Amino acid sequence: GAGVSQSPSNKVTEKGKDVELRCDPISGHTALYWYRQSLGQGLEFLIYFQGNSAPDKSGLPSDRFSAERTGGSVSTLTIQRTQQEDSAVYLCASSQQGTVSGANVLTFGAGSRLTVL
């Protein structure tokens, strides 16, 4: 696609429910990232994919959070048993490679805004 697509754009859920957030990166981008943005907290790194594997998942806050990527393309971030502190905007980004050089920079989607009641 022309850009990074994320769905849903907004999700309201009740505490304790599971949610799935989807990211469709730019075609041909091998690297994919998930970030979380909370009010006044900046962008918090969650996980990095190179192809279908995740060499760095150090930012996942707890074992309630998991992510997968299939076919070197679409990724899903799953949050189980949601808590109120999970409320945030979840941003997905992709890049041609995992390293910075020339035009290989992160392109972000518009984000999925999660509200846990």
Add this chain to the structure above:
Amino acid sequence: QKEVEQDPGPLSVPEGAIVSLNCTYSNSAFQYFMWYRQYSRKGPELLMYTYSSGNKEDGRFTAQVDKSSKYISLFIRDSQPSDSATYLCAPSSGTYKYIFGTGTRLKVLA
């Protein structure tokens, strides 16, 4: 100490003013210094980046890096209301990992 520190603002300036946005960082391995702009309810978009120390100019925008003091700046000349956004600095050591600042919210008043 956070790896990247950025004043969250908000910063309000009149149209036409010169704006200075700044970040400090602690990791001397950082070599690439990105600036992202984020409009409300949108994802961040790359504005410009520099490699190592020095200045880089792109239209009304100038990015400046001083590695000796670990200080990075973004200057906006002749600021416009359309520049109203949050500006995030994001240094990197050249690996996949970016460390983002909290962002400075800028408001340019018409």
